[in-house]
Amino acid sequence: MSWEVVLDIAAAACFLFAGLLSLAAGVGVLRFGDLLSRMHAGTKPQVLGVLLGLAGYGLRMRSGPVLWTVLLVALFQLLTAPVAAHMVGRAGYRTGKVSSEGLAVDELTNDLSTAQQDIGPTG
Amino acid sequence: MTAxxxxxxxxxxxxxxxxxxxxxxxxxxxGTLLAGVAIAALVTTALPLPAVEFKGRIHPVATAHLIGRFILDLVRASIQVALLALSPRRSPRGAVIRVHLRSESDLYLTLTAELSTLVPGSLVVEANRQTGVLYLHVLDVDALGGIEKIRTDTLGTEARVLRALASDGELAAAGLTRRGRDGRGEEQT
Incomplete structure (x- = not known):
């Protein structure tokens, strides 16, 4: 088996897992019950899915310019996905879209209400 | 920020x-290089960012450890969330917990928060840079071995970040040593 066949098979495997993870991420977004749980589906399997897809693309194309672009996309995906999830979660929290009923422990709501009391009743 | x-x-x-x-x-x-330098100069003058303080240096072994562990954790977290999404068992028990980080630097707080969002279990909902506190949402408390375990894991991530980048002084201020056992077993001071 030549190198090229080996690389192509590796690329195919990457694409397959990337597809499965993206599918799972999509199903997760649909099935999870609340905003914050959905953000988990949107960060972890989704990010790894994109990374595997990029790896597959790099392995299949095997050229310099493609490799550099792929590296950049992967890096920025890793940097921006958590920030985006954080922003959505934070906005959800502050606009009351997150109910603490479904949570086992909710230390943020506790701390926020303590802070409110410290400031005073009207705020 | 204060610069x-x-x-x-x-x-x-x-x-x-x-x-x-x-x-x-x-x-x-x-030509590309010259254009790149010109555009970089334009971007940094037109859209200046507050300077991020960085007093440490990159420690190669600790950085390799940080990256290797991160990739493993990312794969584990993805499989975990994917299985949970596809499994018939519904609605795992979630929680929002508070983690006090050791270091007070913006850079390490940001890195720890970014990494924590991608590794098992947690998602950063709120960060307070004055007090160095992260609020994490945990998808499935029981699957991760309880709230204290997640707190320890997050502090472990921070310890790896600090060992990879921080100076000796910053590390000592955070109550850590250069050689630790994977960030575990060290209690907050």
Whole structure:
């Protein structure tokens, strides 16, 4: 088996897992019950899915310019996905879209209400 | 943030932006390099960012450890969330917990928060840079071995970040040693 066949098979495997993870991420977004749980589906399997897809693309194309672009996309995906999830979660929290009923422990709501009391009743 | 408006040109940023420009073009030529430098200079003067304080240096072994562990954790977390999404068992028990980080630096707080969002279990909902507190949402408390375990894991991530980048002084201020057992077993001071 030549190198090229080996690389192509590796690329195919990457694409397959990337597809499965993206599918799972999509199903997760649909099935999870609340905003914050959905953000988990949107960060972890989704990010790894994109990374595997990029790896597959790099392995299949095997050229310099493609490799550099792929590296950049992967890096920025890793940097921006958590920030985006954080922003959505934070906005959800502050606009009351997150109910603490479904949570086992909710230390943020506790701390926020303590802070409110410290400031005073009207705020 | 507190650095004055009269400051040295951000060399690191210039080099980085030029590198990004070159990577986007994919191949090196003098023209591309000059254009990259010009655009980097334009971007940094037109859209200046507050200077991030970085007093440490990159420790290669600890950085390799940080990256290797991160990749493992990312794969584990993805499989875990994917299985949970596809499994018939509904609605795992979630929680929002508070984690006090050891270091007070913005850079390490940001890195720890970014990494925590991608590794098992947690998602950063709120960060307080004055007090160095992260609020994490945990998808499935029981699958991860309880709230204390998640707190320890997050502090372990921070310890790996600090060992990879922080100076000896910052590390000592955080109550850590250069050689620790994977960030575990060290209690907050």
């Amino acid at each position: 004055g408006s009269r400051r040295r040109p951000p060399w690191r940023m210039l080099v980085w932006l030029t590198l990004v420009w070159l990577m986007l073009w994919g191949r090196f030529s003098t």
